[in-house]
Amino acid sequence: MARVSAFYRSTVGKKVLMAITGFVLLGFVVVHMIGNLKAFMGAEYFNTYAEALRALGAPFFGHGQALWLFRIVLLGSVLIHAFFGIQLWLVSNRARPIGYEKTPYLQTTAASLTMRWGGLLIGGYVVYHLMHLTIGNVNPDFIPGDAYHNLVVGFESTTAAAAYVIAVFVLALHLYHGTWSALQTLGLNHPKYNSWRRGIAAVLAIVLLVGFATVPVAVQLGVLK
Amino acid sequence: MRLTLHVWRQASGSPSGRFERYDMPDADEHMSFLEMLDVLNNRLIEQGKDPIAFEHDCREGICGSCGMVINGRPHGPVQRVTACQLHMRSFKDGDDIWLEPWRARAFPVLKDLVVDRSAFDRIIQAGGYISIRTGAAPDANAVPIPKRDADSAMDAAACIGCGACVAACPNGSAMLFTAAKISHLGLLPQGQPERFSRVLDMVGTMDEEGFGSCTNHGSCEAACPKGISLDFIARLNRDLIRATLGKGMEVEAPAGGAG
């Protein structure tokens, strides 16, 4: 027990929890992207898919119950990830009260340097995103149950589509460093596979960027209507 | 060659300082960096001024005392070289050179470019030791060690504790140092008895000293004059997870057996 509390109190233990919750969220994001692409199969298919998500786990789970279970797990992951992220951010801020005249940031990438602000931005965007396409209160013409319609109407606004693409770009950047970093934090390295870790992270980031951005761009181009 | 130096000057005991400009009209490209500072200091002393304080001892890249940030790079522009092993031929005539101390809350500035690195000593004290039988030295090769482990342990043991990793880290984290120290003992049979308490204790002390939290930028690896690899950080993380899960507790029970 003393070990568990030492682990939890340590900066490394907190990061391990961030890595695990990060992977949970990464898994969600991949499934979400695949789901989005079903929009290209037509309105009926997409709406059936959206409805099937609510019926997930039937008959063991009642209507929408399994979906809520997932939502609770995701929300929990987001909270843990963000809470420790912010806590460790403060730890690092305190660690260097006086900065450098010439910044010695070596070997850093745009992705590694934007993890924290990027994370906050993604979190903020998700709130808007839920209001836009799930709750619908900022959607110009929200029809509960007609996911395809809501998506098309939602992305007909160029601003909304652009915001989505930007958010997805920030997410891809976050995951490019995050995936590699989480593997490192979990101690998952091996001389044989080390060189693969960056590559896998890069491929993942690009696939997600393209996969997500396709839908709003298709709406803007009139491919989805 | 003619150089302009901008050096961080901070009186001992003072919480703040500022950059002072010095002209160095006749630096020789064959000088080492510290010799160039020696020449400048001699002039300052002749003029009755306070010489620039910087730490140094071996001047051959093995003691780890000579750290300073030179133009935004710990130990200067040449990779895998300590400041004392840096030569003026790495600079060009007319260059501006900015000299700053390591910047970290855990490394308070003592004077000018000298910082107090005893936080590192306290991390070592927390777990950087092994239990062995005292008495006659054991026979050489009495404990077989796989070549790969021996090599890897030596790579980790190359750490000279200079603090460049902390200085370079955007988070001011001491993970590379701590990871190197944990690994060079943890990779060898002699280091097994305390392997898992070591990682918990050393990481705990590292956090208490006020170092930042690593986000795997890799700046430390780039700045390290000994080329210590980020892989050791993954190893530290792995050992910490295993220590928490209780794996390897059995290794810990009979202390000194592997000595």
Ligand code: FES
């Ligand atoms: S003076 Fe010893 S390493 Fe530079």
